[in-house]
Amino acid sequence: MPHKVISLISVGRHPQSGRSRRADQDSRAVELGLKLAGTGLDVVHAGNSEEPVLRQYAGMGLPKVTVLEQAESADALPALSNYLKAEKADIVLTGVRSESGESSGMTPYLLAEQLGWPIVARVADIVEIKDGEAQVLLALPRGQRRQVTVKLPFIASIDNAAQAARQSAYGPGLRAKMAAQTGSTEEDNVRVNWSEAPAKARPKRLKVVKAKTAADRFKAATAKPQGGSGKVMKNESAQEKAQAIFDLLIEEKVIR
Amino acid sequence: MSDIIRRDPRAEWIMRNRLHPLHEQYASQEEGGEVRGPSGLIRKFPHKVGFIGPNGIKRIDRLKGNATAPKGKRSAAAQEVQLPLHKVDSPDYYIMVVADMVGGRLTGHDKDILGLAHKLIAEQGGNGAVVAVCFGEVKEEHFDTAGVDRVLHIEGEAFEGYAPEARVQALAKVEAQYTVKHWLFPDSIHGGCDLASRLAARLGERPATQAWQVNAEQTVSRGASASLDITRQTPKILMLLEECADAIDETRHEATPMSLDDVSVAAATIKDKGLMAVDPNAIPMAEAEFILSAGNGIHNWDQFHEAAQVLGATEGASRVAVDDGFMPRSRQVGATGTWVTARVYVAVGISGAIQHMQGIGQVDKVVAINTDAGCDMVKRAALSVIGDSEEILAELMKLVAEHKQTSLSDQAEENSNAA
Amino acid sequence: MVIDWLPSILIVVLLLLGVIGMLRRASLWRAGQPEKVNIIAGLMAMPGRYLKDLHHVVERDKYMSKTHVATGGGFVLSMVLVLVVHVFKVQQQIVAWALLGALLLMLVGAFFVFKRRLNPPERLSKGPWMRLPKSLITFAVTFIVLTLPAAGILPEGTGGIALIMVLSIGVIIGLGELLFGMGWGGPMKHAFAGALHLAFHRRPERFGGGRSTGLKPVDLTSAVIGVAKPSDFKWNQLLGFDACVQCGKCQAMCPAFAAGQPLNPKKLIQDMVVGLAGGTDANYAGSPYPGKEVGQAKGNPNEIITAGLVSQETLWSCTTCRACVEECPMMIEHVDAIVDMRRFLTMEKGETPNKGSEVLENIIATDNPGGYAPGSRTNWAADQNLPVMKDKKEVDVLFWVSDGAFDMRSQRILRAFVKLMKAANVDVAILGDEERDSGDVARRLGDDATFQSLAKRNLATLGQYKFNKIVTTDPHAYHCLRNEYADFDKDGALAGVEVLHHTTFLNQLVQSGALKLDAFKGGKVTYHDPCYLGRYNGEYEAPRDLLRSLGIEIAEMERSGFRSRCCGGGGGAPITDIPGERRIADMRMEDASATGAELVAVGCQQCTAMLEGVVEPRPQVKDISEILVDQLIEEVH
């Protein structure tokens, strides 16, 4: 029996232009969904079915996108959890964090809590599904991977290390069907009390030297700032040059 | 270093002046009480012969240091100042800091958060204590100077390795057993964020994520891919960005152990099958943290591959190296290849054409090995060595091989100590 | 008696079979999509187009042009007269003599064709094409002998039945090739298809010395966008493919072919012919796509082209340099066809290779291919004191900066140009952050939706302001603005506006004395014609004039002017980056080095990037504006 795989998608935000786009992790979730379920994949969005970004997702070769029609300010959770329950999903794929809005990354956790399903976070790949259990690779920093198994049904949040999403094609995206259902009307009341402003640049932490002696203070004041051009070694012996590189590699902890 | 003998008049002056605050430090640097006199001759320095023993009596070591630990280390320890102890007796509430403890030790990120926890207590008032909650193996020896009033080490096989389900159950029990004012987690990829989200969902609390400016009342956190600052009331659960506060460095803390009464957990649905062994060359280049990259200036390709292996680096290449068929296309770095994010990128025989540079824009430290001191790669590099790549790689491999030898024996020693 | 009639009967039968074949062929073209053409006007214009435009191209090869005039002209004339003399039996000796004359002319031509085929250059197809001169000669000789009695040179009935039998075989061979083969897909098909292709060409503007290089917009509402199957081409495109004579002139000029990338424009056109007629390429007797075997491709009008007929890499190897189109004597439009098929791959399949999809996604989200913040577009000009249109509203010259604004190397070109304009006191402004990518790359990569959206938005911006000229340093943007935006310019934002490349504009300034320049004192200089400036827009002289005005004697490369070899930077080729045996840019740099030049002058930031990407040692590369600015005599006020 093929497994019922559902990918949840949201409206992303381009980091440079701030324009709407298909979110990077969400589209990777769609990509993984396509790998697992082919065209049997159900792609679900809670929001506005007129949203042009949905067509960008659909351009990945989705004949239809299910839209739980609701206002932007409404809470997506109840609609989604009802839908997942009704559809008897086996695997639900989401991004780790959305690119717009609060970006808390709580959606998959709250869904998991409500449905009583396990959640695996930062998934790089789902290798195999066998006997009601999935073999999952979790992404760790710097290309490291952890292997876990998890019982179906479960929720997985997809990391940037997962297979990149295929190109979105204009034609199929344009022609895909937006299957709208009614979503929830519950407003997000907590958020009303928040204030939002464009992000302020965070000051880089200066190396505060709590100088104990005049010499230390002097050193701190005259120390070469980070950046600027680097050190060039020309006339030293090859051995010394190698030593300098070696020291840097040790200092950066890439050699242990 | 030149071997011309130079005098250091200041050092000599300090050495002569026993009342100078730095006298001890300078005096202890001198090996065996020998000083180079103004004429370059070796002189005995009588005040320096011997050292002050633990009970304050001067001793002369006739074994010339062979019987004791190396001198440098001990004097450094002697120099360490005792920081004032910050004590919390029967606290009214706790701030729980669930540390990442990568490799069993507090990370810099953890320490920032411990600092923040103290800041919150200072602002909130009351008798609060900062608790470091940790799971699994703990190697940290300096909880006291990192600002940890209490250590809650939750042990048990169920919590070892990757066990977020067990851990969140334990945290929920902590919540039940203790008066917890705040839960602070590092918003990190080392598990902090995952655990925090699980706990928040379990407790039904709305957490603040990517928080970076926190006080007792208000929290500013990032939203919408870090393009938005959201200001709100400080919630119970916080996931904090790095540098959200300064680490503790002027006080010592008790770090008294605490315990959790009930550590039983339900069977896990997620089973850890362990870390996968990764060959540096199998790591997607975009994720690799250490890349050794080859260009047109490589003439000995066998040596290059060997060097990458010895260094444990992921291999990269310029387009010319790829075009000439020495490296596969998937290894190409640059505009038409991969954009890498390595922490260290060693460019061997790569001139630094603009198209190549585009690919290494996000690299932290570039090291250039090149015969041409004027090339663009040298301008970009944090460290450049000018010379023939073959020669320098050979030397570098030697150094690394030696290092591995010693660190292997170190490890062996550590293991036997543990046994 | 019947035997006497045999040749005449054979002529009529073969003629009829030939006509049936042609009708069948025409029905194959009609499988294509409808496209409006003016049939009467086209047919009327056809002889002129043949004599003037086609021969203008053939003329580049004098030998072949004379040969073709003799053979082709001789054949057409003799065929008409053959009907008159041998079918309608007109008994006037003068006509027979005329026929003899025409046949002799053809025989001479056929002899030269034969000579060329003795040791044919690699670009020519072999196979059936090798027997063509023999068939031509057979035809001519047969009818000469057959006409001798009618001309009164030989008595009637000479040679008896035996000769008639021999001549009948000659008629079958000759007319079999020339009439039957014309209709049924032999080499002579080119004459019939070629003639109709000239009449119904999709770009009639090309004739009479005109130029038509802008791509045609695609209908974004159609059921399938772009060309998936041969039958998705317009019918007259299919007709055009059939006109190919496999002369391989395109192949000889194609930079991708020379670099060993899997593209050969001739083979591509022949594969299109296979596609429209159905079958395999087993009979193809020319050079293959480099690295690909001949005989594997098969297709038919209703099969997806990239599923067996042509591989995707072939389509993505093209730099859209138009060298093939420029060179094709049959005026076939290779680039249109390639981009049409790319449109399907990008807009329907989402299979733009390599960095293609990333670049397109960037363009969509940020209006520039690099994915930079749109708000940083004008950062390069922070110290340039350039007014922006938003403040000026009205200006003489609008400087279209293009995406070079984000690239450090190109910024040097931009700054040089700005300095020159300032020195000449030009009333100039830029759009600043309101400017967007011109859409060139998106369009060549087959994403016409994005191109159209950019074009419309750019036009809307331009429409708000008044200016007399648009000048740009980027020939690709120049081409879009000048040749491709008109299709979307409903409100006439560019109506009456002169679109100029900076070399043209600078040349005007120099000629009018607004710019004072010192003589150039460096070494030897050569000039590389950017495809989108030269072949696309016909500007070969202004850059050369400018160099000459510095006292530079240009050391021309072997391939220059309309035959200039591409730098490899067009058509999104550096983005799709299909591997070959060599780099196109390396070959171009070799061309430049061969002149002994120390400096390559170019007029395009993309060419600069490509040529500077060649490993040193090599000549220096500079945009003309950079060379000029070094020689600028600045007046101290």
Ligand SMILES: Cc1cc2nc3c(=O)[nH]c(=O)nc-3n(C[C@H](O)[C@H](O)[C@H](O)COP(=O)(O)OP(=O)(O)OC[C@H]3O[C@@H](n4cnc5c(N)ncnc54)[C@H](O)[C@@H]3O)c2cc1C
């Ligand atoms: C559109 C386009 C896209 C491109 N994309 C890419 C891309 O994605 N990635 C890329 O890398 N390039 C790309 N290029 C090519 C780029 O422009 C350069 O040609 C290429 O990066 C040069 O490679 P290199 O530095 O290895 O070779 P070179 O430029 O030949 O440099 C070799 C270097 O090695 C040094 N050297 C020589 N011998 C020794 C020795 N014995 N020991 C130490 N050093 C020595 C030399 O001093 C020199 O600096 C692109 C070019 C174009 C036009």
Ligand code: SF4
């Ligand atoms: S446009 Fe240029 S690259 Fe493309 S097929 Fe023609 S000659 Fe070749």
Ligand code: SF4
């Ligand atoms: S396409 Fe044109 S140039 Fe190429 S072989 Fe055919 S006729 Fe010749």
